[in-house]
Each structure stands twice: as structure tokens, then as C-alpha cells.
Amino acid sequence: MPRMALGVAYDGSFWQGWQTQPSGRTVQDRVENALSTFLTEEVGTICAGRTDTGVHGLGQVVHIDTAVQRRMESWVRGLNALLPDSIAVQWAQTVPDSFHARFSAASRTYLYIVRNARVRSPMLYGRAGWVYHALDLARMREAAQMLVGEHDFSCFRSSQCQAASPVRTLQALEIDQHSDFFLFTFKANAFLHHMVRNLMGALLYVGQGKNEPSWMAELLRHRDRRLAAPTFSPDGLYLAKVDYPQEFNLPDISAREALFSHLGISLARC
Known part of the structure; x- marks a missing residue:
């Protein structure tokens, strides 16, 4: 049976995460409902990564198996006509x-986007995290380097995490600042449940001067979630890109391009 891959973007503020729930208020539920109507048959999806409530998707990838034939443009336009405004198929292949x-x-x-300002912005509600204490970029970058590589990330793992192992390889962790905004980039082979939000909480503690950068190494060594910072909000978190081997020839849009395209921000500014 032919296999189809879809690139999906969504505003997670409206949904209870990706994975299907009895309430039906998830991105997967709405995507599968649209697919079933579009293809006139029940269809199940497999996704690249399950995002939590409030987390956004820019580069989510799903695949389905179906014998139904549709033009490529119809896969995008036809499905989007059936989806709510907060979810849209970006490409099909x-x-x-x-x-x-x-x-x-x-x-x-x-x-993850954080706005560092004394007063919150209602225009960024649900789209960016907010910290009103001043953040030190150099301190956060120093702490971030201790996290790169293969580690046991038990201290940054949710108690509900179902992964068989807490070991992950964090390939890159970059932090950039532009005016009041900080942009955190996390790239890994895979992530644990709440891992990025827990890392964010710890990095922001360091940035605010609550802990020294060396605290990161201590947390990794102790492997105890209770010693780390609270889980940070999902508001500014985006699944921006999933990389696949070149043999599949999928659209290759950088994480930043995807973010700035959707938010209407110029690449030249960051």
C-alpha cells in the first residue's frame, strides 16, 4: 500500500497535545478526522514526535498508508480546507x-523563544515564554555547553516519561539574543518527556543568577529530578524540524526559517 508523508504545522495553544485523547481535543484527532473525510476511509497517523499541551509544531512529520489516489496539491489544499485555522498541512510527498x-x-x-522584559506582552500570549528578571546570556551559554553530548538526562525527565532509557545525545544547544528576545535551539537524536521544558527551567535559573553554570554538571551527575528547576511553560516551545536521511528527499527547511516564516520575523534580524 502506498505511503504518504505530510508536513504539519499547528498552534498548540488550542490543543491538548499531539496524541489522541478521549476528549478529541488533540492535533492527531483533528488531522485524522480530516484525513478520513478527505480519503473517505479511516486513516491512522504515525508522527515524528508527540508534543505536549500548549507546544507548537512547525515541522511535525507524519506518515499514513492508503491506496486512495489524490493529486499532490489536493493533499495540501484539500486537507487544509477540512482543518481548523490552528492546524495546516505544509507539504505532502x-x-x-x-x-x-x-x-x-x-x-x-x-x-524556545523567551521574551525578557519587565512587563508581559498580551500579543505574545501562548507564543513566547516570559521572564521578567534580567537574563545573562554568557552564563546560560556556559551552562549549555555542559549539556551537549551523550548524557543520562534523568534530572530533566518527567515522572510520567515512558522511555526505556534516560540516555540521550544532545547534538547542539545554542542560545542567541536579539533585543528582549532569547532564542534557544535544542537538537538531539530524541527527547525525553518534558526534557526541553525542564532544561529551559534550569538554564533560566542560571541566567537569572539563582545558580552557577557548573550546577548543570551537578544535576547530570546526581540524576535526580527533585534537585533541578521547575518545568518551564510550554508557551514558547516549537517542534521546528525533523531530519531524515537524504534518500527520502523530503523538504529541507531549517528550524529558524520555519519559525521566522510562520511568525513573520526577518531572518536578518537574528
Whole structure:
């Protein structure tokens, strides 16, 4: 049966995460409902990464198996006509049976935007995190370097995490500042439940001077979630890009390009 890959973007503020729930208020539920109507048959999706309530998707990738034939443009326009305004298919492409949205992924990149200002902005509600204490970029960058590489991330793992192992390889953790905004880039082979939000909480503690950068190494060594900072809000977190082997020839849009395209921010400014 032919396999189809779809790139999906969504504003997570309206949804109870990606994974299907009895309430039906999830991105997966709405995407599968639209697919079933579009294809006139029940269809299940496999995604690259399950995002939590309030977390956004810019580069989510899913695959489905169906024998129904549709023009490529119809996959995008037809599905989007059936989806709510907060969810939209960005591209569609036929892939070989060897492609798997989750298991074929080589890495995943999450972005987190934080606005550092004394007063919150209602225009950024749900789209960016907010910290009113001053943040020190150099301190956060020093702490971030201790997290790069293969580590046991038990101290940054949710108690509800179902992963078989807490060991992950964080390939990159970059932090940039532009005016009042900080952009955090996390790239890894895979992430644990709440891992990015827990890392954010700890990095922001360091940035505010509550702990020294060396605290990161201590947290990794102790492997105890109770010693780390609280989980930070999901508001500014985006699943921005999923990387696959070149053999699948999927659209290759950088994480930043995806973010700035959707938010209407110029790349030249950051």
C-alpha cells in the first residue's frame, strides 16, 4: 500500500497535545478526522514526535498508508480546507515503505523563544515564554555547553516519561539574543518527556543568577529530578524540524526559517 508523508504545522495553544485523547481535543484527532473525510476511509497517523499541551509544531512529520489516489496539491489544499485555522498541512510527498516518520528520523530540533522584559506582552500570549528578571546570556551559554553530548538526562525527565532509557545525545544547544528576545535551539537524536521544558527551567535559573553554570554538571551527575528547576511553560516551545536521511528527499527547511516564516520575523534580524 502506498505511503504518504505530510508536513504539519499547528498552534498548540488550542490543543491538548499531539496524541489522541478521549476528549478529541488533540492535533492527531483533528488531522485524522480530516484525513478520513478527505480519503473517505479511516486513516491512522504515525508522527515524528508527540508534543505536549500548549507546544507548537512547525515541522511535525507524519506518515499514513492508503491506496486512495489524490493529486499532490489536493493533499495540501484539500486537507487544509477540512482543518481548523490552528492546524495546516505544509507539504505532502509519496515515500517508500522503508520510511517511518518516527523511526527513520535522525534528529529533532526544538526552538524556545523567551521574551525578557519587565512587563508581559498580551500579543505574545501562548507564543513566547516570559521572564521578567534580567537574563545573562554568557552564563546560560556556559551552562549549555555542559549539556551537549551523550548524557543520562534523568534530572530533566518527567515522572510520567515512558522511555526505556534516560540516555540521550544532545547534538547542539545554542542560545542567541536579539533585543528582549532569547532564542534557544535544542537538537538531539530524541527527547525525553518534558526534557526541553525542564532544561529551559534550569538554564533560566542560571541566567537569572539563582545558580552557577557548573550546577548543570551537578544535576547530570546526581540524576535526580527533585534537585533541578521547575518545568518551564510550554508557551514558547516549537517542534521546528525533523531530519531524515537524504534518500527520502523530503523538504529541507531549517528550524529558524520555519519559525521566522510562520511568525513573520526577518531572518536578518537574528
